[in-house]
Amino acid sequence: MKRLILTLILTVSTLTQAAVPVAKIQSMLAKPPVMCGRFDQSKQLAGMKKPLASSGRFCVVAGKGVLWRTLRPFPSTLRLTRDEIVNYQGDRVAMRLDAKTEPTVRMINSVLFSLLGGDLAQLDTLFDIDGSVDATSWNVTLKARSPALAKAIGGIKLDGGAYVKNIVISEAGGDRTSIVFSGIESGEAAMSAEEAALF
Amino acid sequence: MKTSRYLALMWALVVCLLLGHNAYLWLVQRIVPDTDIMALLPVQERDPILQQSFTHMVDAAQQRVIVLVGAKEWGDAQRAADAYSAVLAAHKDIIDATPIDEQTQTDWLSLFQQHRLTLLTAQQDAQLRAQPGQFWVRSALAKLYSPFGGPKLGTWQDDPFGLFGGWVQERALETPVRPRDGHLFVTDGQRQYALLSFVLKVPALSMTAQETVLPLLAQAGAAAHTAAPQSELVQAGVILHAAAASSQASGEVSTIGIGSLLGIVLLMWFSFHTLKPIFLILLSIGIGCLGALSVCWILFGHVHLMTLVFGASLIGVAQDYGIYFLYNRLATDAATDSSTLLKRLMPGLILTLLTTVIGYMGLALTPFPGLRQMAVFSGLGLVFAWLTVACWFPLMIGGSALKSGALVRRYGALLQRWPLLRVNKMTLLVTALFAIAACAGIARLGANDDIRLLQNPPKNLIADQIKLSKLLDAPTPVQYFLVRGDSAEMVLQREEDLKLRLDPLVAAHRLSGYQAMSNWVPSARTQVSRRALIDEKLLNEGGPLSELAAQIGADAQWIAATRDGLRAAGTPLLMDDFLKTQASEPWRHLWLGRIDGSYASIVALRGMESAAVPEVMQAGAGLQGVQWVDKVDEISSVLGRYRQYMGWVVLGAYVLVYALLFPRYRRRTWRVLAPAAVASIATLALLGFAAQKLQLFHVLALMLLLGVGVDYGIFMQEHPDRRNHTPWLAIGMSAANTILSFGLLALSRTPALQAFGLTMLVGTALAWLLVPCFVSSSESTHD
Numbered sequence: 001m002k003r004l005i006l007t008l009i010l011t012v013s014t015l016t017q018a019a020v021p022v023a024k025i026q027s028m029l030a031k032p033p034v035m036c037g038r039f040d041q042s043k044q045l046a047g048m049k050k051p052l053a054s055s056g057r058f059c060v061v062a063g064k065g066v067l068w069r070t071l072r073p074f075p076s077t078l079r080l081t082r083d084e085i086v087n088y089q090g091d092r093v094a095m096r097l098d099a100k101t102e103p104t105v106r107m108i109n110s111v112l113f114s115l116l117g118g119d120l121a122q123l124d125t126l127f128d129i130d131g132s133v134d135a136t137s138w139n140v141t142l143k144a145r146s147p148a149l150a151k152a153i154g155g156i157k158l159d160g161g162a163y164v165k166n167i168v169i170s171e172a173g174g175d176r177t178s179i180v181f182s183g184i185e186s187g188e189a190a191m192s193a194e195e196a197a198l199f
Numbered sequence: 200m201k202t203s204r205y206l207a208l209m210w211a212l213v214v215c216l217l218l219g220h221n222a223y224l225w226l227v228q229r230i231v232p233d234t235d236i237m238a239l240l241p242v243q244e245r246d247p248i249l250q251q252s253f254t255h256m257v258d259a260a261q262q263r264v265i266v267l268v269g270a271k272e273w274g275d276a277q278r279a280a281d282a283y284s285a286v287l288a289a290h291k292d293i294i295d296a297t298p299i300d301e302q303t304q305t306d307w308l309s310l311f312q313q314h315r316l317t318l319l320t321a322q323q324d325a326q327l328r329a330q331p332g333q334f335w336v337r338s339a340l341a342k343l344y345s346p347f348g349g350p351k352l353g354t355w356q357d358d359p360f361g362l363f364g365g366w367v368q369e370r371a372l373e374t375p376v377r378p379r380d381g382h383l384f385v386t387d388g389q390r391q392y393a394l395l396s397f398v399l400k401v402p403a404l405s406m407t408a409q410e411t412v413l414p415l416l417a418q419a420g421a422a423a424h425t426a427a428p429q430s431e432l433v434q435a436g437v438i439l440h441a442a443a444a445s446s447q448a449s450g451e452v453s454t455i456g457i458g459s460l461l462g463i464v465l466l467m468w469f470s471f472h473t474l475k476p477i478f479l480i481l482l483s484i485g486i487g488c489l490g491a492l493s494v495c496w497i498l499f500g501h502v503h504l505m506t507l508v509f510g511a512s513l514i515g516v517a518q519d520y521g522i523y524f525l526y527n528r529l530a531t532d533a534a535t536d537s538s539t540l541l542k543r544l545m546p547g548l549i550l551t552l553l554t555t556v557i558g559y560m561g562l563a564l565t566p567f568p569g570l571r572q573m574a575v576f577s578g579l580g581l582v583f584a585w586l587t588v589a590c591w592f593p594l595m596i597g598g599s600a601l602k603s604g605a606l607v608r609r610y611g612a613l614l615q616r617w618p619l620l621r622v623n624k625m626t627l628l629v630t631a632l633f634a635i636a637a638c639a640g641i642a643r644l645g646a647n648d649d650i651r652l653l654q655n656p657p658k659n660l661i662a663d664q665i666k667l668s669k670l671l672d673a674p675t676p677v678q679y680f681l682v683r684g685d686s687a688e689m690v691l692q693r694e695e696d697l698k699l700r701l702d703p704l705v706a707a708h709r710l711s712g713y714q715a716m717s718n719w720v721p722s723a724r725t726q727v728s729r730r731a732l733i734d735e736k737l738l739n740e741g742g743p744l745s746e747l748a749a750q751i752g753a754d755a756q757w758i759a760a761t762r763d764g765l766r767a768a769g770t771p772l773l774m775d776d777f778l779k780t781q782a783s784e785p786w787r788h789l790w791l792g793r794i795d796g797s798y799a800s801i802v803a804l805r806g807m808e809s810a811a812v813p814e815v816m817q818a819g820a821g822l823q824g825v826q827w828v829d830k831v832d833e834i835s836s837v838l839g840r841y842r843q844y845m846g847w848v849v850l851g852a853y854v855l856v857y858a859l860l861f862p863r864y865r866r867r868t869w870r871v872l873a874p875a876a877v878a879s880i881a882t883l884a885l886l887g888f889a890a891q892k893l894q895l896f897h898v899l900a901l902m903l904l905l906g907v908g909v910d911y912g913i914f915m916q917e918h919p920d921r922r923n924h925t926p927w928l929a930i931g932m933s934a935a936n937t938i939l940s941f942g943l944l945a946l947s948r949t950p951a952l953q954a955f956g957l958t959m960l961v962g963t964a965l966a967w968l969l970v971p972c973f974v975s976s977s978e979s980t981h982d
Contacts, residue, residue, distance in 0.1 A: 041344070043343070043344070045354075045355065045356065045751075046354065046356075047356070047757060047760065048751070048752075048753055048757060050752050052343065052344070052751055054344040068345070070344050070345060073340075073344070074337075074340065074344075076341045076344065076345060078345055087341065087345065089337060089338075089341055094337075094338060094341060097368075171354065173353060173354030173356075173357075174354070175354055175355065
């Protein structure tokens with residue numbers, strides 16, 4: 001059970017801050033109430049030559065949660081809120097985790113929210129944070145504090161400025177996922193009507 | 200004279216042995232009375248497997264103490280929980296925390312991972328049969344591309360279709376408890392709770408455990424409260440109930456015992472104006488109690504606390520013999536020596552002992568070990584008290600040692616003015632009225648055989664227990680299915696058949712779920728069929744796996760490697776392997792394993808409302824090897840059967856006592872029995888009017904009332920002359936004391952003892968008042 005949750009968090013964990021520069025990074029981050037943008041993900045599976053590319057849009061809404069819309073190579077939407085995590089493929093609900101039956105949903109949601117939003121304070125209990133900061137940018141490396149977590153997730157690297165720009169997740173099994181964020185807008189207008197309807 | 204001295208010496212020797220044995224028991228062996236309520240119930244001899252299944256369910260919980268520390272904020276709950284644990288951490292030899300081990304966290308999945316191709320949820324099984332290949336390709340791709348696409352264990356290639364992840368997620372739903380920040384966490388939506396689990400290193404039911412552990416828990420609770428003042432504690436454990444029961448019972452033992460003694464002492468003082476009779480009566484009672492305890496310990500090897508509570512009321516009966524002798528000594532002129540007096544009183548004394556002991560032996564006929572012990576304890580106590588009177592009193596009390604007080608004279612004078620039943624119109628009228636009232640009252644009596652009569656835990660303990668089982672969604676330990684078969688495989692297959700019947704009830708929210716070993720280790724039949732299903736639907740040539748490879752641009756080599764990787768995890772998981780892992784620890788009590796050549800297991804039910812019980816019970820009907828077990832219901836039905844059975848025993852005892860008395864009293868025998876019989880009927884009628892429910896313990900009291908009432912009848916019929924106050928005085932004294940002792944038993948908070956006490960209180964009072972009415976002075980007296 002524990003492993004499951006940890007892995008869930010892991011899969012989710014992307015961003016964090018260094019023990020030393022945490023306050024500095026916090027002050028650099030914009031942390032708008034609504035923020036949307038484009039992501040490009042490249043996944044390199046162990047044993048395969050070609051990386052798998054996907055892209056789409058994401059939104060982070062303070063107090064509500066996270067929307068992660070993969071558009072290519074095929075549409076798939078993930079919505080994380082306080083009460084549930086739902087995966088839509090088209091209109092079909094492919095997966096649903098309810099906070100009532102799976103209390104960790106709330107935890108995963110808050111971790112993911114803090115990762116994408118750059119609010120790193122909560123991750124300190126799970127990860128050792130190391131990194132550096134200069135005038136306009138920062139980068140950090142996260143190492144899982146518990147051996148169990150480390151076994152599942154080799155490590156996470158993030159960098160950015162006012163927003164998170166890159167996340168690289170290295171899994172213990174040899175798979176590697178890197179995500180690049182771009183075109184980030186903030187404010188109510190950042191969200192399309194279609195996206196707003198999903199919340 | 201010589202014989203009496205010889206007897207007194209012999210008895211002194213016996214008493215010395217008793218004293219020595221008691222000193223050894225209390226001071227050297229430091230015995231502790233049993234407090235386990237279950238020890239009072241009949242041993243389930245018919246079905247050892249059924250019995251064992253129950254002990255399995257109960258023992259799993261006995262040594263545990265579960266504590267939930269809750270607060271609005273998780274941080275507060277954690278702080279309070281840490282403070283709580285810190286206090287107990289210093290006493291690991293008494294109570295030890297169950298560690299949340301990192302190692303077990305990582306390892307527990309690995310066994311299942313090695314067999315993941317045979318583990319599917321029922322839903323996945325149905326989807327594999329119903330959904331097209333394209334469905335599986337899409338869901339595999341979604342998992343691959345989405346960075347947060349749901350539960351994921353190991354690498355994507357290990358479980359591309361997410362089947363194993365889904366199975367593990369379903370297993371995780373068997374408990375709402377989750378690890379969080381190094382604690383176990385559970386929530387009801389309002390508050391966040393940290394779950395602490397402790398194992399007692401001392402037996403939960405021992406007095407030492409209760410004396411040492413409870414203060415520690417209180418101290419830990421205070422520390423938690425200091426750390427987070429808003430925090431809430433929910434505690435549960437057998438030890439808390441045991442401690443509450445024994446503190447209640449020992450409180451009652453001292454109230455009833457001291458109250459009864461005080462009553463006796465005061466009455467004696469007013470009657471005799473000297474302390475010597477008090478000393479003598481106390482001596483006979485004391486020897487009675489010590490003797491009863493010694494012999495009980497030798498016979499049973501233990502003494503239950505309820506026996507001692509019940510035994511405390513023995514004081515009220517054990518005094519009768521001494522009192523009878525003392526009043527006769529008082530009434531007899533000083534020239535008659537005490538040994539001669541005793542000889543004269545002997546027939547009456549022997550009859551009173553015999554009839555009362557017969558009354559107690561009626562209790563010994565029940566199959567309840569606790570009642571048997573109480574009966575033996577009380578019967579022995581009376582015999583020892585009686586022997587003390589017979590062997591010692593004549594030598595200790597001289598001819599003119601006693602003077603009577605004013606109270607005695609005034610009370611004695613009452614007798615001559617007491618109404619006497621004669622054959623006339625008035626008597627007929629009274630009899631008819633009484634018959635009508637009695638019938639009306641008895642007709643109102645309902646029956647109650649609830650097990651809660653035996654135990655009455657404090658409300659806060661029950662509230663905590665309910666809250667805890669709700670929060671943890673824990674199964675009830677007293678209602679479950681017992682599944683049996685000739686082999687482990689057969690048991691697992693039968694569990695699966697049962698689960699198919701339960702699933703619709705879970706879907707309809709009549710149950711929140713069930714715990715079964717086959718959830719973790721499906722039968723070999725199911726594992727083989729699921730593996731074949733995955734082979735056929737997902738791994739086939741040109742099937743979803745090949746299609747998936749094409750979509751992500753993987754080559755034939757990747758397909759082969761992935762397929763081989765999955766197939767390597769396709770050997771069936773065995774029960775023995777699972778039982779060896781740490782992961783099986785929370786479920787091991789469900790597996791009874793091999794007993795007497797057959798196998799058995801428990802399917803436990805979570806979140807079952809009592810209204811759903813008949814439906815759930817019905818779900819298992821007709822399935823071979825599946826049996827519904829309802830311990831509460833079973834105990835209630837046993838209590839009910841013995842309530843009826845004991846009713847007949849009481850009637851039988853009246854016949855037996857009549858037969859015993861007949862050679863001495865002939866046509867007057869009915870007069871001896873009438874006060875007890877009429878008092879019993881009147882008591883039942885009064886209970887009916889008071890809207891009481893008749894229970895086993897009322898009937899048991901009627902049995903004892905027979906013994907006590909017949910004592911009075913015998914005393915009275917031995918001296919039928921109304922001018923002789925002696926028997927009337929003895930009856931008054933002993934009835935007043937019996938009422939004092941049993942009356943206090945009616946104050947007990949245990950409903951069973953209360954019912955017993957109330958019946959004795961009313962019955963004894965009535966028997967006392969009725970006794971003079973049935974005296975016949977017109978008939979000839981025997982010598």
